[in-house]
Amino acid sequence: MTKHRVRTVERYTRRTRWYHAAVYITVLALLGTGWWLLTGREGEPSPAARLTGAADVTLHTYAGWVLTGLTAVAITLGARAARTFVVESVRVDKGDLRWFIRWPVAVVTGRFSHHRGHFDPGQRVANLVLVTLLAALVASGVGLTMVVGGPGFVWLQRVHRWATYLITPVLAGHILIAAGLLPGYRGVARAMHLGGRLRVDTARRVWPGWLDRRLAEDDKQPARAEGDSPD
Template sequence: MRSVTVRRYGRGARWLHALVYTGVLTELVTGAWFVLIGYEAGFVVGLTDVHEYAGFALTAVVLGGIVVGIRGARTFLAESVRFRRSDLRWFRHWPAGLRTGRFAYHDGHFDPGQRLANLVMVVLLAILLASGVGAMYLPGPFGIAVFQAHRFAAYAITPVLLGHIVIAAGILPGYRGVWRSMHLGGRLPEEVAERIWPGWLAGYRAAGTDRSGGYAIGAGSAEPGTGRAPTPGLRTWRGLWRARSGSARKS
């Protein structure tokens, strides 16, 4: 019997993610090489050009992704900045959950740790891209100051990205299987989604099932030509959460 799967991300989000992490990894590898052999030596082996062109390409991808997917960008930001007092409970249980997979309940599209990491990565990536361009074109002491900011942001974002890779790759026992949400069609086993994103899965289930053995995305009327309902907006998630909380109080 085939296990039920749920679609976490659509094709556009997966392609954008792949392009962004390809550019970021290129920047990190070439940037680390500058630290090891020195910036001047980078000119000799051509790494400086690779670093700069990759930076311009990454900037174009990020800006293009925001323009083309403005609704998704707004939802990403709104979901990343929302925090509740109950999120502190999730953080208290998180270290044990890395090993056991038993995390505290949360109702967000992202878990509280993801939200915090999203904000840190977005801010530092913006500083990296802006300061990288500024260091190339600003004259004298302004360019030097911006370059120092570029280096600081690079050092600060590296451990955050490494942690994100370890978690997203499913290396830790508690996060086994999550890598499928961004690869191979964006589907992952339902039990993995229930372990990591229980509130999101509750909204997903409320939308009904689709033809491919999983649940349809969202709630409400189907998208034209797809047979699937659109992704629930923030109001839908809040409504589901209020209904859930009301039922809990009555019981």
């Protein structure tokens, strides 16, 4: 019996996928330790603190510096990719409003309105919100390590706390969608995980404009069938 072969396409490069993994692991560590401290449990070691032998404040600080370093990498070594990310996130196309109107039903049916962007209109908004809040967290976090007491410290602490409050539900929504837990987004997790190869029919459903451009670019290197060697 001939094995059914499913066409796939690579949406993100391996380097991008590893960078994304480093960022979300670091952010999850920050949120985990941050919420532990925000809820007044500083004197009670978290599971992570017991596992590592380091205090939660220390873990939170280390994770913050790692995120700062990753941000610096994106701005310097990844400047070209960062520029593309920003350009694609701020783009506005005709038909975006129609996409938003149809989105509540499409998350169940998978019948999203057509769009031409690398990111869908909802992703673009989420990207801008996430980047803004992460920047606020990083900037206020660095500031808190440099300012000792006074009104400046109080102000930075307030910014840090509110950025945490706001980014938590946004990240939860991002994870819900990116993991493919909603019917309309089923299969999208492969874009960033499990080899990074996305089924063409999934890409057509969620990112139709991007897929058309990608397949046009890959005419000499057709999308590989699932199960073929990645290299």
